[in-house]
Amino acid sequence: MEPILFTLFGAIAVGGALLVVTRKNPMSAALSLIMSLFAVAALFVLRQAHFLAAIQVIVYAGAVVVLFIFVIMLINVPENRLPIEKPTVYRLLGVVAAGLLMIEGGLASRNFSAPATAVGEVGSVEAVGHALFTDYLFAFEVTSVLLLAAVVGATVLAKKKI
Amino acid sequence: MMGPSAYLILSGILFAIGAIGVVARKNALIILMSVELMLNGVNVAFVAVGSYMGDPTGGIFAFMVMTVAAAEAAVGLSILIAIYRLKETIDITELSVLKW
Incomplete structure (x- = not known):
């Protein structure tokens, strides 16, 4: 059962994260952030971390993202005055840096194995x-x-x- | 029973997506949200490793990271409001006063 639920909620978390990074409108990004954070809370439940799952929903989705939404509505930048996001060298550099981070992380966690003791x-x-x-x-x-x-x-x- | 590597890889993916957002976006609000994503990706790794090792320390670390994330969001957003009052923009390319 765990692999199925992990795949489902992991996909929701990654999809929400991608939406946060790609949306032009900050409000859609904030709501996608809530989606991603809720999926991560579900992953915490899968790992038996019930307390942290509750804290994740209360503190992140309930306080941090509400603060973000509050600020978005407070400063209320008009649609035509949002920063123009053109493909720049920074975007390419960002993707390269992220790829390097992934490779490094993969190399570092390649040999990680947990002890077989009962959790x-x-x-x-x-x-x-x-x-x-x-x-x-x-x-x-x-x-x-x-x-x-x-x-x-x-x-x-x-x-x-x- | 799954191994911890799947969780570590997912954590790396979330962290990398957040890093792309921080480097590539110009909207200061979305950069702050991407920082939250990065911190959250780290939390996944803490919780997964802690639960596989049978040690509550991983959970405590994730708890502290959440506290820091909440404090960072509060201070970061109030700085953003102050900047918007002064400059009427949230585009980080226009905020280059400190750039040499």
């Missing part, structure tokens, strides 16, 4: 919460400082006069 419930709320509040407590607390800095920074940047 426990490593992605459940209980397992993640236990790891988060024991081994990674400091990182978790530092995260709150990061979020505070982001809130202060966003508020200052959004002022009328910087």
Whole structure:
């Protein structure tokens, strides 16, 4: 069952990602981004990471993309004033760089094999919460400082006069 | 039972598509979205390897990446709004004040 679902949701994720990169209208790109993020959440469920799948939907699709859509509507660039996307040398360079990244990644993960031990419930709320509040407590607390800095920074940047 | 390579390859594809978007597009909003795609591709690798190794650390890393992505989106978009107020454009080729 897993290969079928992996192929399905993997194809949706890649298709959504391609639409994000190719759409001219930022609103279509944002909605394609939601599609891709939801498919990745489904892949997390396939890997038994239920907590992260829920967080993916709530934080990414529910907060980050809504923020994007909010900004798209707020600045509301008219269709004829969107940047003109002509094929440039940068597009070619982008594809070449992406190809090189893929080859490098393929070479690096070629010999990767997981141990054959039985996989426990490593992605459940209980397992993640236990790891988060024991081994990674400091990182978790530092995260709150990061979020505070982001809130202060966003508020200052959004002022009328910087 | 599938091996982890399929997930790693998918993660690489998502990351590469995001990288194409960052390099090739001119719309600053879409560049920010492509950065989110790249971070999300990395998360796929973290979660897959973590679950195959039977170790919750992969999930914790993905959690931290999501936090950073949310903070980055908030700050990046407010910078974009400030730029749009000043310059009335979101075309990155027109924003060349710092270019020598």
